Structures are given as C-alpha cells and as structure tokens.
Amino acid sequence: MLSQLALHGGPKTVQKLFPWPIFDEGEVEAVADVVRSGQWGNPDCTGLVEAFEQEFAKYCGAKYAVSCVNGSVSLRLALIVCGLQPGDEVIVPPYTFIATVSTVIEANGVPVFVDIDPETYNLDATKIEAAITSRTKAIIPVHFAGQACDMDAILDIAGRHKLRVIEDAAHAHGAEYKGRKLGTLGDAGSFSFQSSKNLTSGEGGMVITNDPELYRKMASLRNVGRLPEGQWYDHFLPGCNYRLTPMQAVLLSSQLKRLDDQTRRRDDNGLLLNELLSEIEGITPLSRGHGETVHCHHLYIFKYDPAHFNGLPKNEFVDMLAAEGVPCFRGYPHPLYKQPLFQEKFFMCYALPDSVSYADTVCPVAEQACAEEAVWILQHAMLGTAEDMVAFAKAIRKIQTVVRASEKVPKSV
Structure with a gap:
C-alpha cells in the first residue's frame, strides 16, 4: 500500500506548480525605468x-505610512516611538516569527509571552490581563497567517490599562477585521514585504498610523534622524538609514494592483478548504467567525491528529503531503521562548534584568501546535483554483487511506 504514496514512488496527487512571485512585463518595465533614470x-x-507610501496608506485606510528596509525595522520603529523605555514589558505571542519578539529586546524592552487561542493560533485575549504588570507598556497582537486577532477585546484591555497596541500585520496585507484593514486598528501597524509575503519586493517594510506625532518620529528615525524643518546635516533623533529604494517602491506599487484580486482568491479558497477538510477525520481547520471579514491566508493552517492516521507523526505526514505536490510546511518546531536567545540570555540582551527568566x-x-498539530499550506498555493483545493483534500485522504491500511507507521525517510 505504501508504494501508492508519492513519497514511496507512487504518482503525485497534485501535478501543478504554484509560482511565486507573480509578475509580468509591467513590473519589469517599471523597474527598468528606474534603472534608466539613474535615480x-x-x-x-x-x-x-x-x-x-501614500498609495499604501490609502489602500489600508490609514493617514500615514513610513516605508523602511524590512518588517523587523518597521516593528522596531513603532516600539520606539510608542515610548518603550528600558525594562518596559511588551506582551507578545510565542507562536510567531522571531522578529516580533527580538525587536522588543532591540528596543530595550522585555518580552512577556502569552499563550495563543487554540481555535485561531492568535494571541489569546482572555489571558492578556493576567500578564499585565506595572511595567507593561504595549501589546503586539500578531495577525498570524492573515487571520485577524480579537481586536475588540485587545483594544478594550489596552484602553483600560493605558497600553499601546502595535499590530504585527506582516502576514496580513489586505485582510480585514469587521470591515477595517488590519494594521489600522491599533496605534501602529507593521508590514513586511519579504519574498514570501502576499505583497513583496523581495525585502522591505512599512508601518502605518493615524497619529501625526508617531508618523513624524518614525519618518525621522527611518531617515537618519532628520526632520522636515531641518537641513540635510541636521539630525534630531537617533535614527539610521532604513530607507526603501525607488526600485522596490515601483515594484510594490505594481504588485499592489494585484493584491485585492489575490486576497479574494485566497479567502475564497480558504473557505472551500475549510469545507473540504472538515469532512476528513483527524483534520480540523482553524476556526473563523472571530471578527475577520477578510482572511488573506498568508498561510492556510489546519490541525492534524495522528490518532486518525494510524499514529503517523506530524512531520512524517507533512513529508508525505509535500511529496504529493501540496506546498506545505510543518511550521515552527517549538515556541519562541525555547529559542537559545531566551534560554541562554545572550549577552546583548542587556535590557533583560536578572530577575527575568524564560526557563520555566x-x-x-x-x-x-508546534509539536503535534499545526500544518501549514503556503500562500502561493492558495492562489490556485477550486479544483486545486479539491486536489489538496484528495492528497490528505490518500495518505489517510494508505497509512490506515498499513500494519506499521512508516519510519521517517
């Protein structure tokens, strides 16, 4: 039976490739024009x-946007201008990319990990208040995979405790919460344009805000501390050169014209996959209905239960699914607090007092989620057709049928 699986020499269920990034001669010519200009x-x-910047701010429904070299820097700029002082605490989820948390340390803050909601894998709003102390300065809700956090609850908590809210929207270009674009609900919203992102120029970042003072400071920090009223060699704030290039800007402008159509397709395909996968024993899509009106599916995530796959470990299941032609990934191997950065308290983490330990x-x-459950389907696969989504579900059913019929779970290859 195992020979039927593509991993063991059988035919692939999904024969199609899903290219990324998507571009045409319009992008090529836009960049070429900048090259020819010499600017x-x-x-x-x-x-x-x-x-x-103006185009992206308008798209999101924000007043201001500050571009920069990447999404890590955009988070750091937001943290600094929101008034983070050495030793101040910032509430963060443990299920996210390292930059969400390492930027807190870069800004001399102390990350405080709060667990995620089992239904969405986003920051669990019901557990935030128990983590708030007199040192808490901000909350960073991460709209993980493009799924909106419970922003009403988070903003209510922040308002009552006078905390800043910085949305990490690195996965959330075009996604919405109750009809509003993500990134516009808190004090600032941070985006990444790294090569895997739904809107990309290879690298790059953006932070948006409706607060004119935050905008003024972030724009200065991004541009070596200059301010509009100063001269070229006047530096008012301790900023650096974090500027985006014109070539990246025209590439992003061209890509932005595709974003709405691509977001609708990902959202529609996500809803279809939810229906298809909900019918498979042991497969549970993350839930919707928590305020998101558009899910942009930078990732499509489902929960995997090995008990319905003859005890097949998650990582081996993912290897089989990838071999069947589904662009997928096993996700993070462990939560962020288990990274050496936090377990060993690297010497550069001078803002972390001796009393702070992540060992326990x-x-x-x-x-x-990390060890047993979470399986990711990558965003470019979500730009496929409805037939492709059916094929993804068929691949999972094929694996389940084969491993259930096998006497033993196959060992890792």
Whole structure:
C-alpha cells in the first residue's frame, strides 16, 4: 500500500506548480525605468517612494505610512516611538516569527509571552490581563497567517490599562477585521514585504498610523534622524538609514494592483478548504467567525491528529503531503521562548534584568501546535483554483487511506 504514496514512488496527487512571485512585463518595465533614470537611491528625487507610501496608506485606510528596509525595522520603529523605555514589558505571542519578539529586546524592552487561542493560533485575549504588570507598556497582537486577532477585546484591555497596541500585520496585507484593514486598528501597524509575503519586493517594510506625532518620529528615525524643518546635516533623533529604494517602491506599487484580486482568491479558497477538510477525520481547520471579514491566508493552517492516521507523526505526514505536490510546511518546531536567545540570555540582551527568566515559561497551546498539530499550506498555493483545493483534500485522504491500511507507521525517510 505504501508504494501508492508519492513519497514511496507512487504518482503525485497534485501535478501543478504554484509560482511565486507573480509578475509580468509591467513590473519589469517599471523597474527598468528606474534603472534608466539613474535615480536608484535616496534622496528620492523621483518621488516614487513617497508615492507608494501614500498609495499604501490609502489602500489600508490609514493617514500615514513610513516605508523602511524590512518588517523587523518597521516593528522596531513603532516600539520606539510608542515610548518603550528600558525594562518596559511588551506582551507578545510565542507562536510567531522571531522578529516580533527580538525587536522588543532591540528596543530595550522585555518580552512577556502569552499563550495563543487554540481555535485561531492568535494571541489569546482572555489571558492578556493576567500578564499585565506595572511595567507593561504595549501589546503586539500578531495577525498570524492573515487571520485577524480579537481586536475588540485587545483594544478594550489596552484602553483600560493605558497600553499601546502595535499590530504585527506582516502576514496580513489586505485582510480585514469587521470591515477595517488590519494594521489600522491599533496605534501602529507593521508590514513586511519579504519574498514570501502576499505583497513583496523581495525585502522591505512599512508601518502605518493615524497619529501625526508617531508618523513624524518614525519618518525621522527611518531617515537618519532628520526632520522636515531641518537641513540635510541636521539630525534630531537617533535614527539610521532604513530607507526603501525607488526600485522596490515601483515594484510594490505594481504588485499592489494585484493584491485585492489575490486576497479574494485566497479567502475564497480558504473557505472551500475549510469545507473540504472538515469532512476528513483527524483534520480540523482553524476556526473563523472571530471578527475577520477578510482572511488573506498568508498561510492556510489546519490541525492534524495522528490518532486518525494510524499514529503517523506530524512531520512524517507533512513529508508525505509535500511529496504529493501540496506546498506545505510543518511550521515552527517549538515556541519562541525555547529559542537559545531566551534560554541562554545572550549577552546583548542587556535590557533583560536578572530577575527575568524564560526557563520555566510554558504556553501549552503553542507547545501543542508546534509539536503535534499545526500544518501549514503556503500562500502561493492558495492562489490556485477550486479544483486545486479539491486536489489538496484528495492528497490528505490518500495518505489517510494508505497509512490506515498499513500494519506499521512508516519510519521517517
């Protein structure tokens, strides 16, 4: 029976490839025009970077946007201008990319991990208040995979405790919460344009806000501390050169024109996959109905239960699914607090007082997601057709049928 699986020499269920990024000659010519102009960097005499910032702010429904070199820097800029002081605490989820938390340390803050909701894998709003202390300054809700956090609850908590809210929307381009674009609900919203993201120029970042003072400070920090009223060699804030290039700006502007159609397709395909996978024993899609009106599916995540697959470990299941042609990944191997950065307290973490230790930190839901449950289907696969989604479900059923009929769970290959 195992020979029927593509991993063991059988035919692949999904024969199609899902390219990313998607572009045409429009992007090529836009970048070529910048190259021909000779205006490759800053100061941006072409105005292309500022034009894209305005375009992106308008798209999101925000007043201001500050572009920068990547999404890590955009988070750091937001933390600094929101008033983070050495030793201040920031509430973060443990199930996210390292930059969500390492930027807190870079800004001299102390990350405080709060577990995730088992239904969405987003920050569990019901557990936030128990983590708040007199040192708590901000909350970073991560709209993980493009699924909106419970922002009404988070904003209510933040309002009552006078905390800043910085949305990590690195996965959430085009996604919405109750009709509003993610990134516009808190004090600031941070985006990444790294190569895997739904809107990409290879690298790059953006932070949006409706607060004119936050905008003024972030724009200065991004541009070596300059302010509009100063001269070229006047530096008012301790900023660095974090500027986006005109070539990235025109590439992003072209890509932005595709984003709405791509987001609708990912959202529709996610709803279809939810229906298809809910019919398979041992497969549970993450739930919707928590305020998201558009889910942009930077990832499509489902829970895997090995008990319905003859005890097949998650990682081996993912290897089989990938071999069947489904672009997928096993996700994070462990929560962030288990990274050496936190377990060994690297010497550069000088903002972490001796009293702070992550040795005994445990977030059970995040641990379960990492070790046993979470399987990711990647965003470019979500741009496929309805028939492709049916094929993804067929691949999972095929694996289940084969391993159930096998006497033993196959060992890792």
